[in-house]
Amino acid sequence: MLIGVPKEIKNHEYRVGLTPGSVRELTHHGHGVLVETGAGAAIGLDDDLYRASGAAVAPHAAAVFAEADMIVKVKEPQPTECRLLRPGQVLFTYLHLAPDPEQTALLLDSGAVAIAYETVTDARGGLPLLAPMSEVAGRMAVQAGAHCLEKAQGGRGVLLGGVPGVPAARVAILGGGVVGTNAARMAVGLGARVTVLDRSLPRLKELDQMFGPAIQTIAATVDAVEEHVLSADLVIGAVLLPGAAAPKLVTRAQVARMARGAVVVDVAIDQGGCFETSRPTTHAAPTYVVDGVVHYCVANMPGAVARTSTFALNNATLPFILALAGRGYRAALLDDPHLRRGLNVHQGILTCEAVAAAQSLPFQTAESVLES
Template sequence: MIVAVPKEIKTHEYRVGLTPAGARALVEDSHRVLVQIGAGTGAGIEDADYEAAGAELTADAAELYAAAEMVVKVKEPLPAEYPLLRPKQLLFTYLHLAPDPKLTQALLEREVTGVAYETVELADGFLPLLHPMSEVAGRMSVQIGAHLLQREQGGKGQLLGGVPGVRSARVVILGAGTVGGNALRIAVGMGADVRIIDIDSRRLAALDDHYGNRIQTLMSNSQTIEEEVRGADLVIGAVLVAGARAPILVRRSLVAAMTAGSVIVDVAVDQGGCVETIHPTTHDQPSYAVDGVIHYGVANMPGAVSRTSTFALTNATLPYVRRIAGQGLAEAAKADAALHKGINTLGGKLCSRPVAEAQGLNWSPCPL
């Protein structure tokens, strides 16, 4: 199979879809690997590293897409990349289709087989290809929030961990999954006053056992969310419904009730966000204010720590890439129910029920 790795074009997206070690493994499996020149530079990977691994370099994205049977990316294609996609081509990347009808329509019209990292799901609900980036984003969310709380960033001038005689900042984390758990770890380590809210009592019990009285665990309901968010210095949105649009938990009226200079970091923004006032931003203009509350909505947060993220992502995706390249998607998906769940579009048909429900479209079960 011809596997292609293009250079990401999203603003300040420095990750790349495959490391040289991943390329070498595919070449050793007798596949061709095409890499766009400069694709790995932002992650500290030189073109020569890919050449040494046996990959072929090309400067032209159009040539790369034209030759590719499988395109391995990090982020969803942007409108400028839509014309490069072709029928029956396999696109393996983060797609986040639920809040993006234009991309959904482009994949359907071009009859692209879209396999989304974020909807590859094991029987126990674990998302193996989303997990490493959720770990990164969760840890980053607190350090970003701490930075935005500084006065020169528009925040209230609150030190996250406080000092003796002065209270710590109150951090409220909405969701106790991978993002929330990693945000919790960093917030506790920085000495914040942390409350974490979730609908899963077992998950909250596990966190309580681990952290004890250093945190407060709270069951999610509208009253609890309102009380905690209203008094928060930093709110971390960490809610995920696999493949679907994130539920809105914080309404505009609640944002208006927060203290001016408070901060919201909504990691769920790439699935529409769990805060009504959030919208996607970029690394060059990452934040904005609504009712005096600072909002951070960068949808590719891990791109800022591109080297860590690239290697962590390839560690997770490479076994799937090798299986698909070696067996073909049909056989690989037949043998792996988790991978089968990752198929969002196929032959011009939408195969993801959550995406269909989010956009009011028809869908059909994947025939593979």
Template sequence: MRVGTVREIKNHEYRVGLTPESVHELVVHGHEVWVETGAGLGIGASDQDYRGAGGIIKDTAAEIFAACEMVVKVKEPQPGERAMLREGQILYTYLHLAPDPEQTADLVKSGVTAIAYETVTGPGNTLPLLKPMSQVAGRMSIQAGATALEKAHGGRGVLLGGVPGVMPGKVVVIGGGVVGFNAAQMAVGLGADTTILDRDPEVLERLGIHFESRAKTRFSNKANLADSICDADLVIGAVLIPGAAAPKLVTRDMLKCMMPGAVLVDVAIDQGGCFETSHPTTHADPTFVVDGIVHYCVANMPGAVARTSTYALNNVTLPHALKIADLGWQAALKANPHLAAGLNVHAGKVTYEAVATELGYDYVPVADVLG
């Protein structure tokens, strides 16, 4: 199979779909790999590194979209890229379709076969292709929040860890999954007063055992959530409903009780955000203020630590890419129901139920597509 990867064009996105090492693995399996010139510069990988791995360097993304049977990316295709997709082509990347009707419409129109990293499952209903980026985003959320809390960036001027004789900052993490756990680890490590909210008693028990007295846990309902955020310096939104739009847990009305200069970091922004007042921002302009509260809503947070993120991502995406290339997408999906869960769009049909429900498409089960 001819496989291609292109330079990411989303604002300040430095990750790349395939590392030179991944290109080498595909080439060893007998596949031809095209790489857009400069695609790996954000992770310190030169065109020569890709050539040394057996890749073929191409001048433009258009050449790759026109000739490659499978395109491997990181972020969802931007409008110009979507215009180059074609019927029968395989697109393997993060998509986050539920809050993005324009992208979904373009993918449906193109006839492409789109496999989304974020809905590929693993044993126990895990999301192994989302996990490494959730780990990165969770850890980064505390770094980003700590910076936004600085007075020069519009925050309250609070140091999360405090100093002797001065109380530490208060961090509230909404959601105890992968993002929330990693955010809490970082907050606790800095010495912040940390509270984690979740609706699953088993998750709360697991977090309580892990953190012991270093972090507090609290059942997530509207009353507890409102009470927790009122005196918080930093609130991390870390909720996820796989493939679906994130619920708006923090309303604008709730902001009234928060202290001016407090910070909200919405890690769920890829799925539409879990704060009513959120809208996507970029690394170039990461924050905005609503009712005195600083919002950080960068939709590609891991792109800022591109080398770490790319290698972590390739560790989990490459095995599936190899299977798709070796067997063809239909055989690969038939052989692995976890990978089949990643199919979101095929030949003009929406094949992921949460996306179809959210955006009003007829839902066509993957089993029907595979025949």
């Protein structure tokens, strides 16, 4: 199979779908790889490294899309990229379709087979291809939030860890999954007063065993969310419903009652965000202010640490890429129910129920379209 790697074109996105090491592994297994020139240059992975690993280098994205059997990316395809896809071509990348009707429509029109990293599962019920970037985003959320709390950035002028004689900042984390756990780890390390809210009592027990008295764990009722959001200096939105739009946990009215200069970091923005006041931003203009509250809602947070993120993502995606390339997408998906959960669009048919529900569209199960 010929695997294509275009350069990412989303704002300030420097990650790349395959590292030279991944290319070498694929070519070792007999596959061809075509990389767009400059695809990894921003993170020190130049064209010569890819050539030395066995890849061919294409002059532009159009050549990659025209020749490759499977496209491997990082971020969701932009409209110009969607229009380069062709019927039957496999796309393997993050999609986050639920809050993005335009992308959904373009992928359906393309006739391509779109497999989303974020809905692939594992035997433990986890999301193995989302987890690496969730780890990065959770850790970055505290880093970004601490910066936004500085007065020059519009924040309250609060040091996250405080100093002797002055209390540390209060951090409320909505969701105790991978993002929330990594955010808690960073916030605790910086000396903040941390509260994690989650609906799952078993998960709260795990967090309590993990962190002990360093954090406070709270069952996420409507009342509890309001109480801790209103009293926090920094609120991190870390909720996830796999494949679906994020629930709106914090209302516009509640944001208006938060302290002036408080900060919201909405890591769930890829799935529409969990604050009613959230809207996607970019690394070029990462924040905006609503009712005196600073909002950081960058939709590709891990792109800011693109080298770390690229290698972490490749560690997780490479076995699945090898399976898709080695067996063909249909056999690979039919044989692996966890990879099959990643199928969102199949040759003009929507196959993800959560996306269909979010956009009021019809869908068919992945099994039915693959077996027909």
